[in-house]
Amino acid sequence: MQFDDNVAHYWRFFLSGTMTTLWISWLALMLGGAIGAIIAHMRLSRVGWLRAVAIVYTEFFRSIPPLMLFFFCYYGISYALGLNLNPFTSATLALTLTASSLMAEVVRAGIESVGRGQWLAAISAGMTPLQVFRYVIWPQALRVCLPPATGVYISTLKDSSVASVIGYIELTRSGLLIRETTGSSFDVFLIIATIYFVINYGLSLCGGALERRFRIVH
């Protein structure tokens, strides 16, 4: 056989898989954060149907297994709409949908953490609603949101492992392909488990540090 069966020789492939995982999860977190922020504002709106849409959205995307979402974004959209998204776009879309439903709750909690009194005070000081958000609510809410947002990043990173099912070559898929080529299963799984652990544990330490720091400020 002409194939290389030494797992260590595949370090570059592990590395590129790791970078891909970090990048796609980061992208999904950012996009999901933006959509989640919109959904959170809809959820807090006084308009009934906006609230209803926001609830349907968050409930829907947290009731579907990530595995199904990936399939749906890859094959489903293409069957139903004839739209051919590549694995990267499909995986980003699926991760973004899940992340946005989580981020919606994070942002909502952040906004609600700012006392109602501040809103009333700012309005009575002659600020427009947009100004109140821009200068009073958002800066404070952002601090409250950051620590749980690292939690969402960790969860997105872990969900991204499922993107391997649609052929997107991130860390898990790299590992699976190396395993399938070299046949050494246990080593490969230990390596990927270690990489995920190091990244996620590091992130959760950062999240904890952020939380402590902002608690002192409060």
Added chain:
Amino acid sequence: MTLIVRKRTLALLAAGMLLGGLATHSASAQTAPSNIMADIVKRGTVRIATIAGNPPYSSVSPSGEPQGYDVEIGKLIAAALKVKPEWVIVDTPGRITALQTRRADITLANFTNTIERSTVIAFTRPYLIVGSSFMVKKDSPLQTAEQLNDPKYKVSGPRGGTFEPIAANTVPKATVLRFDTVQDALLALRSGQADANLGDSLQIAATISASNGAMRALPGNWSYEEIAVGLPAGDADWFRIMDAWVRQFNGSGDNARLFKKIFGFDMPPLQ
């Protein structure tokens, strides 16, 4: 609180409607007729679906590039068309969906032409004829496939391949374990989760020769399978081009030489 419950019910209803809406929409969805060859020339690449985790047919090199028998064939096809190969990595059932959804122009992935599959996609003439055999560990008590036909034995194979009907015909009483990939099924045997693995006879021969005597095959061949290039259905020109390529690839002896180089033994005759 009642209000919230109603909202949740509403959420459920609306979600159902969203699914339903997509469903009805799809009935009217049409994929525009396309000339695949023209698209390939315009794109400058031929998109080839392969598994990449199925050695020696396809696997990955340490730098992450696809390699193997099917991959070499793909490179030759791209060269013949004067374009670059673009790899679409799929799993076993994804070989069909990639063509159905036009994500790939061809599938090269140890892909058997079955009548059932031919109803939804097209195949060229075969470039390889394989069978199916059972592989067991060297020290297994099993000597024949008949002995395997017992619920206490577990047979592993990949989901969505030709494995399921063959297992149902040859060892209907055995416990069947389905996996997402050929390699998971193989690993189930290696790790002891399964007592036997049912698979492609050539792949099993290659695995046994690489195992240094740790594995052996049970006597008997349980299928006749034509391995061919899969194509999207409905493009006669594209079929004509690819079928001619396969005819010449077989006739020139290039195929037999490539096979020997990768598998390490002579290619079985194409009849």
Added chain:
Amino acid sequence: MYQFNLSATKSYMEVLPAAVVTTLLLSGLAILASIFVGIAGALCRTSNVRVLRFIGGAYVELLRNIPLLIVIYLVYFGLAQLGLRISGFTSALIALTLNAGAYMTEMIRGGLAAIGKGQFEAARSQAMTAPQIYRYIVMPQVFRIIYAPFGNLCIGIVLGSALASIVGVEDVTSWMHTVGSNSFRYLEAFLMAGAIYLALAQTINLLRIGTGRWLLSHSPSATRQ
């Protein structure tokens, strides 16, 4: 090109109930088992014994930071390579339980932490025994704090059970793959399976909301909401 045809999945319908039962059984057992793991984990993490605290902490951090998919693979294939052969269903159950148990641990620990030390002292001064304190003081309060995150966790377990199909468990996801790959009607199979998971998740959600309402109507006036 694609013609939607739900009746194409009809011939696979007779095996669907068994697949749903497998999903329910796997998730149900994982929920039950992870409650016990969570209680044990929380007791470890709040223990006075340093080693126990370390073990509890290491368990939680490890399992919360490694994707479930990898844990399932490790339990099924990895342990088998070491000579321990566990069936696909049991492997998935163990992996799900280990994963959910870590979250359960943190949840229960959070619930216990919310109960002030003063309450224990007050209860002890009333000559209550430890089981009595847990039964009448601790449990009712902890339950009030954790029922909502518990519901979310249960949804997470049901959705996580979808990964069991990779080790050959014949659950709803496996049914979806089988229908898709045998009948080539992938979209129909997706929609059916998606609707089933959605229904399961929302049933848990409704139960959670119902519990909230029940607690509200049975709350002693002094308890915070």
